[in-house]
Amino acid sequence: MSLTKKPPTIQDVARFASVSTATVSRAISNPEKVSEGTRARVSEAVRATGYTLNQSARSLRQRTARTILVALPDIRNSFFSLILDAIERESAVRGYGVLVTNRFSGPNPARRLQEYFLSNRADGLLLLDGSLDIEQLRLLTSEPISVPLVVACEEIPGDFFHTVKTDNAAAAAQATRHLIELGHTRIGHILGPIGNVLTGERLQGYTSAMHAARLDIAPEWLLPGDFRMETGYDIATHFMELQNRPTAIFAANDESAIGFLSGLRQYGMECPRDISIVGFDDLPFAPHFLPPLTTIRQPREALGRLAAEALIDILEGTGLPRGPVHIVLNSEMILRGSTARLPLR
Amino acid sequence: MSLTKKPPTIQDVARFASVSTATVSRAISNPEKVSEGTRARVSEAVRATGYTLNQSARSLRQRTARTILVALPDIRNSFFSLILDAIERESAVRGYGVLVTNRFSGPNPARRLQEYFLSNRADGLLLLDGSLDIEQLRLLTSEPISVPLVVACEEIPGDFFHTVKTDNAAAAAQATRHLIELGHTRIGHILGPIGNVLTGERLQGYTSAMHAARLDIAPEWLLPGDFRMETGYDIATHFMELQNRPTAIFAANDESAIGFLSGLRQYGMECPRDISIVGFDDLPFAPHFLPPLTTIRQPREALGRLAAEALIDILEGTGLPRGPVHIVLNSEMILRGSTARLPLR
DNA sequence: TGGCGGCGTGTAATCGATTGCATAGCTCTA
């Protein structure tokens, strides 16, 4: 089908350089084990033959694929695609390929992930989704399988896994405090998807800031969401039916916030005139929205890069960490136009 | 490092089922070549042992990786990540893995792509970027290497490659006509990145619609862009300095359009009061923007799916097309609030 | 009844790299 002519193999290189294949292999992977002259002859032979190492053969022999698997909940969400960008770059630098699998829901997600490892297609897993069943994850990462795993963005409770994330709760509290400082007292929250760890952390930050300010939270101020714009749009209707409406909202992410504002516009509600809102993520469109969105900026690039770095370090056994690694990055509040002082009524 | 215990191999299955490995292999890959009884015994043995085929071993022997490589210009752009979603899904259904490589610019992009194939990591290439040097691409797809290639979204001139795309020029013309019908006569265009095929097609559609309506195009109405929001934002300043400003803009994509409108707001320009704009792509946020964006909706899901389908069909040799496949999908104009009739002055 | 054809299965070579073990040659020391 594809390659019309067989690419040159290590045999061809060996013949050209008049050495054994073992020597070629060593010259390539462990240059220090080979004399200088031989090394030069081999490099020359590689150049002359146009040799490229056959990764399948190496994988078979070494039981490694030089590939990481990135499991995303929803690649369509810009937040993830930005992180994927950083992961891909870091991996490429370290010589690793990146396989992606998206929305790995379906009947048995962990089993599907497992197959990548049993079949020797990937060496490690970068998980961007905290909604996976924890028992299944432990199955994946413990004894017979032992998949090297780094969880990025979301922390899975219980200190079992390596994690790279941001200080969600603190950032959520900061966002909420900002609204409080502007004079708001009735502050609602658009939740993330239930069962997701991020949802819990952001809710918790919001709750603690409210409590610290001795403000009550009416149960109906917790608006159900799932990080998607459409859902944000839909709950606006629900929101308008509330009797004692909040004057400000902390949304679990930018997409909910934007959908919500768009939904509210149907009812003539304007932001920040009638309602203030803070988002989360600082997606690229946040500054260009009308009003420009006040939000929490997560260090996405660093998040992806550090997660990939950590995973590859683990794979290569360099600096084996004793216990699970936990890296927590700081996020930053970006003040823009979607929040305003509560007008006196 | 990872797998603590070796996963079961085909030998284990063979032993369990009391047959040879050859029979197990056949029972799995060519069930019709094996008697019914044996087939059942083998399935049972597979279940009992928890066998998963070692993909590296198969790849080595068969010279195929059951993996496609998706090369993206910029995964951060939502437009691509949405297509990637469809590609990933279709590939998963057909049993293929998806490797991604992003922003494969750098010194020698085609060479870097080539390595994936020489090293037997991927079987085919799905290219979402029309900006690659055509000579290099031909090198990749012709004789000794012969990488199976499908170009999605963007057509590379010269009828050499399989292509799945939308009717960019027609859609661009439609968008422009829409502005003309609203009474605009001074209509500008925000270009895509130079050297990109899409840029050319959309420009051409715009130009032809203008000509058909006997409208002139002042050279300074062609505003330089690159599909990015930031650049859209920046050119607003340049735009404000024009003496004979357009009253309407056709932007090469939604992101430019949104950045541009955001930039114009600094100068008190409101859309659609002071300017009308049509975007391209219908990104998820387009309906939620203020004003909701009039734009061209591309069938992204179909685009990704059909491209993946075509590539895998080629890889599997089913229905070998005689010449290059060209699939052109229709896009659709979505009228929203960012375009308005030119007010009489 | 002999021979032919087809089906189901097994044997063993093969894909291309890595690596444990053996060895040749050299240096250094007692």
Add this chain to the structure above:
DNA sequence: TAGAGCTATGCAATCGATTACACGCCGCCA
């Protein structure tokens, strides 16, 4: 100068699946 120790290299087994080829068996037909 014998032997220890070290370096550079080669030989050949190995990873786990696929597949060309061979073979045995059965049924069918002449």
